Amino acid sequence: xxxxxxxxxVTGGASGLGAGTVRALAAKGAKVAVLDLNxxxxxxxxxxxxxxxxxxxxxxxxxxxAAMATVKEKLGIARIVMNVAGIGIGRKIxxxxxxxxxxxxxxxxxxxxxxxxxxxxxASTDIATLEPVNADGERGVFVNVASIFAxxxxxxxxxxxxxxxxxxxxxxxxxxxxxxxGIRVMTIAPGFFDTPLARSEVGEAGVxxxxxxxxxxxxxxxxxxxxxxxxxxxxxxxxNGEVIxxxxxIRMSMML
Amino acid sequence: xxxxxxxxxITGGASGLGAGAARLFVDKGARVAIFDRNLALAQxxxxxxxxxxxxxxxxxxxSVMAALSKVTEINxxxxxxxxxxxxxxxxxxxxxxxxxxxxxxxxxxxxxxxxxxxxxxxxGADLVRQLPRLASAEPSASTxxxxxxxxxxxxxxxxxxxxxxxxxxxxxxxxxxxxxxxxxxxxGIRVVTIAPGVxxxxxxxxxxxxxxxxxxxxxxxxxxxxxxxxFGQLALxxxxxxxxNGEVIxxxxxLRAT
Amino acid sequence: xxxxxxxxxITGGASGLGAGAARILTKAGARCALLDRNLALAExxxxxxxxIAIECDVVNGPAVEAAVDRVVEALGTxxxxxxxxxxxVAIRTANKKAPxxxxxxxxxxxxxxxxxxxxxxxVxxRLTSAAVLNEDGERGVIINIASxxxxxxxxxxxxxxxxxxxxxxxxxxxxxxxxxxGIRVVTIAPGMxxxxxASGIPQAWxxxxxxxxxxxxxxxxxxxxxxxxxxxxxNTMLNGEMIRIDGAVRLGA
Numbered sequence: 150x151x152x153x154x155x156x157x158x159v160t161g162g163a164s165g166l167g168a169g170t171v172r173a174l175a176a177k178g179a180k181v182a183v184l185d186l187n188x189x190x191x192x193x194x195x196x197x198x199x200x201x202x203x204x205x206x207x208x209x210x211x212x213x214x215a216a217m218a219t220v221k222e223k224l225g226i227a228r229i230v231m232n233v234a235g236i237g238i239g240r241k242i243x244x245x246x247x248x249x250x251x252x253x254x255x256x257x258x259x260x261x262x263x264x265x266x267x268x269x270x271x272a273s274t275d276i277a278t279l280e281p282v283n284a285d286g287e288r289g290v291f292v293n294v295a296s297i298f299a300x301x302x303x304x305x306x307x308x309x310x311x312x313x314x315x316x317x318x319x320x321x322x323x324x325x326x327x328x329x330x331g332i333r334v335m336t337i338a339p340g341f342f343d344t345p346l347a348r349s350e351v352g353e354a355g356v357x358x359x360x361x362x363x364x365x366x367x368x369x370x371x372x373x374x375x376x377x378x379x380x381x382x383x384x385x386x387x388x389n390g391e392v393i394x395x396x397x398x399i400r401m402s403m404m405l
Numbered sequence: 406x407x408x409x410x411x412x413x414x415i416t417g418g419a420s421g422l423g424a425g426a427a428r429l430f431v432d433k434g435a436r437v438a439i440f441d442r443n444l445a446l447a448q449x450x451x452x453x454x455x456x457x458x459x460x461x462x463x464x465x466x467x468s469v470m471a472a473l474s475k476v477t478e479i480n481x482x483x484x485x486x487x488x489x490x491x492x493x494x495x496x497x498x499x500x501x502x503x504x505x506x507x508x509x510x511x512x513x514x515x516x517x518x519x520x521x522x523x524x525x526x527x528x529g530a531d532l533v534r535q536l537p538r539l540a541s542a543e544p545s546a547s548t549x550x551x552x553x554x555x556x557x558x559x560x561x562x563x564x565x566x567x568x569x570x571x572x573x574x575x576x577x578x579x580x581x582x583x584x585x586x587x588x589x590x591x592x593g594i595r596v597v598t599i600a601p602g603v604x605x606x607x608x609x610x611x612x613x614x615x616x617x618x619x620x621x622x623x624x625x626x627x628x629x630x631x632x633x634x635x636f637g638q639l640a641l642x643x644x645x646x647x648x649x650n651g652e653v654i655x656x657x658x659x660l661r662a663t
Numbered sequence: 664x665x666x667x668x669x670x671x672x673i674t675g676g677a678s679g680l681g682a683g684a685a686r687i688l689t690k691a692g693a694r695c696a697l698l699d700r701n702l703a704l705a706e707x708x709x710x711x712x713x714x715i716a717i718e719c720d721v722v723n724g725p726a727v728e729a730a731v732d733r734v735v736e737a738l739g740t741x742x743x744x745x746x747x748x749x750x751x752v753a754i755r756t757a758n759k760k761a762p763x764x765x766x767x768x769x770x771x772x773x774x775x776x777x778x779x780x781x782x783x784x785x786v787x788x789r790l791t792s793a794a795v796l797n798e799d800g801e802r803g804v805i806i807n808i809a810s811x812x813x814x815x816x817x818x819x820x821x822x823x824x825x826x827x828x829x830x831x832x833x834x835x836x837x838x839x840x841x842x843x844x845g846i847r848v849v850t851i852a853p854g855m856x857x858x859x860x861a862s863g864i865p866q867a868w869x870x871x872x873x874x875x876x877x878x879x880x881x882x883x884x885x886x887x888x889x890x891x892x893x894x895x896x897x898n899t900m901l902n903g904e905m906i907r908i909d910g911a912v913r914l915g916a
Contacts, residue, residue, distance in 0.1 A: 365589075
């Protein structure tokens with residue numbers, strides 16, 4: 150579908166890949182709602198692009214419902230939904246420190262996996278009530294974010310890998326569930342991008358190591374490159390139910 | 406890589422997906438050369454689009470070398486290669502009435518779909534490797550020198566019945582994507598594969614023995630055959646997005662073939 | 664590792680795939696501890712097999728710790744862990760009436776994904792200090808269960824597919840985390856098996872799916888699943904891998 154004049158939601162839109170996506174969608178003429186836990190940062194991005202900022206904790210279903218209602222009230226129902234919000238944690242399943250704390254595992258699952266699902270289920274219910282935008286009967290498109298860690302997770306990232314593999318795994322059935330309503334579901338699995346999350350995951354020393362593993366181009370990805378892929382997905386109606394690696398051909402070895 | 410003014414080779418470009426891609430690349434200002442075994446059809450498409458037609462048998466080394474020389478001479482040395490040339494011979498591997506499938510069903514498809522793709526990739530990459538390096542604002546190691554887009558198929562991933570030989574050749578194209586990307590990374594050449602589902606092309610019409618639009622029952626959304634322009638759009642995006650490398654992208658409306 | 668004389672801890676062991684594996688492993692000389700929410704059913708099978716039954720909710724950390732303590736006390740340290748506890752729901756992501764209830768999604772994720780991880784982390788931790796079993800330095804093997812649904816994703820299976828894809832996703836990093844301790848992690852993705860879990864699937868869907876299994880055109884038997892579990896235990900080179908056992912079925916929408 151054409152992006153111009155559409156309403157779009159970007160979770161985790163205040164920084165990193167999300168912020169890049171907000172800017173790209175706005176540049177293409179979308180009205181963007183920036184959903185983020187960090188309201189101040191969300192507001193500064195929203196002001197920059199003439200969008201709105203809404204505070205949300207995607208792991209809290211009441212907060213998600215309230216944020217979706219706010220977007221609907223202020224802008225209308227968003228046909229484009231980009232689930233970029235995510236957190237990571239580095240800890241082995243067991244070590245001398247003892248077993249991986251279960252609460253930390255669940256926090257990562259709740260934000261990355263359940264949060265993504267929660268946004269999708271609410272958004273799709275609303276979008277199903279809208280008229281199609283084109284002759285294909287297209288009503289909406291979701292772009293979810295997995296990670297290459299879902300496929301080649303290194304040591305110490307069991308929780309993050311499980312959550313992201315969950316996001317990848319629900320892509321196809323969700324696309325099938327929503328096909329009747331003309332809502333497409335796609336997932337991007339980014340490699341190493343220059344974002345606050347990635348830097349906190351690998352540490353400053355890990356940046357050079359990660360880059361050295363990338364066949365080409367030998368540098369971190371830029372948020373605008375992620376955003377370009379996300380916009381292309383919105384614009385190309387034949388893309389559906391697929392997970393796309395965007396990673397410069399990196400395959401992770403065992404250690405970061 | 407910005408495609409405008411780039412010399413681009415599109416194999417199988419006389420019709421179908423290749424022609425769809427050619428149209429988009431010409432619109433973006435690329436100097437496109439269509440490689441096809443059917444020179445008459447290639448010439449007709451090239452005249453319509455305003456690009457170059459070159460006779461080429463992709464499986465034949467001498468033919469590819471000659472075609473690449475011709476492109477270099479007329480359009481400049483190519484840095485982008487879109488490998489759309491392909492054939493599809495359907496048939497079950499063995500049937501009660503018909504016995505085993507003839508071995509040529511496999512060997513013919515390997516020649517075009519796999520050897521042909523590999524042949525263009527190796528000769529094209531070798532050509533790009535010898536060109537003066539392009540410069541950019543990026544450091545030299547992350548400055549792009551070329552892009553290869555190969556065409557596999559949803560059949561290469563899902564393995565529908567009656568497609569054993571075709572699926573084998575397309576799965577092989579999928580299988581060589583990552584090692585090729587790794588091999589060529591040192592030269593700044595990216596390799597990405599598209600795996601299309603049901604598209605409105607002469608090849609699909611021949612395989613399905615009818616209008617591809619009638620064969621979209623299993624496609625979740627959009628419930629129609631893909632358009633060659635949509636294939637071209639993704640091929641163009643792949644050229645323009647330098648972080649895409651070593652990846653196989655399904656373009657199929659969510660289809661899983663059975 | 665040789666299964667003979669080992670202790671196997673099987674969650675969801677009272678029925679279905681877990682029970683099938685328990686029968687096979689017992690026959691091969693293992694002593695099985697069956698953890699299940701349904702104690703009566705678990706006790707019945709344990710009595711038949713000469714193993715033990717423990718009531719346990721896999722999502723509950725302290726309950727699993729206590730259950731593992733009981734297994735160690737009664738039988739010894741479990742060297743084989745089979746995470747077979749699992750549940751399914753069939754609800755679409757949204758329809759015109761309502762979105763998929765979030766609690767149902769969370770319940771499936773909790774049992775299938777968090778439960779698998781929970782038992783794995785606790786048993787793995789015990790195994791880190793166990794004696795090595797052989798010259799490979801092997802200490803144990805963890806077998807998790809994903810599903811072909813995680814890859815083929817039929818309609819109404821977003822929650823189940825996400826949970827099982829999650830299990831698939833944690834397989835490799837878990838195998839890597841535990842490799843220094845000689846603990847292997849292997850995942851099985853079963854197709855259509857005749858189990859109580861599958862009994863919740865609508866008959867019409869079953870009637871349509873079995874004919875699409877290339878070969879053999881029938882339900883899988885939990886004992887066939889169990890035979891693969893035994894092979895995984897015995898073949899030390901299998902690690903970090905997911906194996907489909909499904910008669911080559913690929914599920915349509």
